[in-house]
Amino acid sequence: MVTINANAKINLTLDILGKRTDGYHEVSMVMQSINLFDTLTFTKLDTEEGIILHGDVKGVAKPEDNLIYKAAKLFLDTYKINSGVEINLIKRIPVAAGLAGGSTDAAAVFRGLNELFEMNLGINALCKMAEQLGSDISFCLMGGTMLATGRGEILQEISAMPKTNIVLVKPKVDVSTAWVYKNYHKVQDSVIHPDNKAMRKSLIKKDLQGICKALGNVLEYVTIPEYPEIAKIKQKLSDYEYVYVPVKFKDYETNQYNLNNLLKKALEGKKYKVIQEEMANWPSELRQNPCKVLNAELLNDS
Numbered sequence: 275m276v277t278i279n280a281n282a283k284i285n286l287t288l289d290i291l292g293k294r295t296d297g298y299h300e301v302s303m304v305m306q307s308i309n310l311f312d313t314l315t316f317t318k319l320d321t322e323e324g325i326i327l328h329g330d331v332k333g334v335a336k337p338e339d340n341l342i343y344k345a346a347k348l349f350l351d352t353y354k355i356n357s358g359v360e361i362n363l364i365k366r367i368p369v370a371a372g373l374a375g376g377s378t379d380a381a382a383v384f385r386g387l388n389e390l391f392e393m394n395l396g397i398n399a400l401c402k403m404a405e406q407l408g409s410d411i412s413f414c415l416m417g418g419t420m421l422a423t424g425r426g427e428i429l430q431e432i433s434a435m436p437k438t439n440i441v442l443v444k445p446k447v448d449v450s451t452a453w454v455y456k457n458y459h460k461v462q463d464s465v466i467h468p469d470n471k472a473m474r475k476s477l478i479k480k481d482l483q484g485i486c487k488a489l490g491n492v493l494e495y496v497t498i499p500e501y502p503e504i505a506k507i508k509q510k511l512s513d514y515e516y517v518y519v520p521v522k523f524k525d526y527e528t529n530q531y532n533l534n535n536l537l538k539k540a541l542e543g544k545k546y547k548v549i550q551e552e553m554a555n556w557p558s559e560l561r562q563n564p565c566k567v568l569n570a571e572l573l574n575d576s
Contacts (some may be wrong), residue, residue, distance in 0.1 A: 277386075280382035282373035283308065283414065284305070284372070285303055285305055285306075285372070286304040287489065289470065302470055305413050307418055308440065310366060311367070312375065312382070317361075322357070327342060327346075327363070328363065329362055329365060349403065353393060380408065388400065401427075412429060419434045435477060445504055465492045465495045468492070
């Protein structure tokens, strides 16, 4: 039996540079692991019983459509492993939250099966498989602080974020990746692009103020007009006069977070209770559409 924790990620920046000849968008983004995680447990089956998946797999009609199942099948088929595997999932990362919940679970499958079947595969071999399923999975395998380019699969390790707390706000809004990227051309001439150079300089200096000022995501220009309640949440959080509060959209998901002193009391250990009290004072239309609020820390190897 092997147990693997699958860490969520946030985007510090997300920029679109143009449309590729293969139909994908060329991106440039800084991604960061955090210590919010799912847990997957893998058990080898003695007979060829295939892949048995247990746990919370909301959002998919059949287990075969889940990234966990697809990753397991790809791994077993690629290395011609005849044994079956049972996978148990404990889901903590919110679905449709921009936190790579599906991608990080798939990455955990590659890591878990590599250990379970004693394959001793290196990170390059795992990332090569990951590219067949999704652009974010390679990052989830490596973690830390990375500049991602290409479709998001070309990774460069950069200076790590300084240790800090973050607050995640998850509205009840689901946005498909296909829809966001399909409609990006309508707003591409009016977006303010994030400054990745400024972000990297601030990371080198461990300057949280500079990091927060450099936060940015061009996909919010597509999503906010369609879902104005997100703009209301963004404005309400900004009213607390903490450092810049961006809204982030990634992988058909929506989230909002701030990296420095957002809801200061929450970061002093009171966390959920304090945030709930703050939310009680929000406009009624926001309270009627409640948000899931989580507290997490940045995760780096260092």
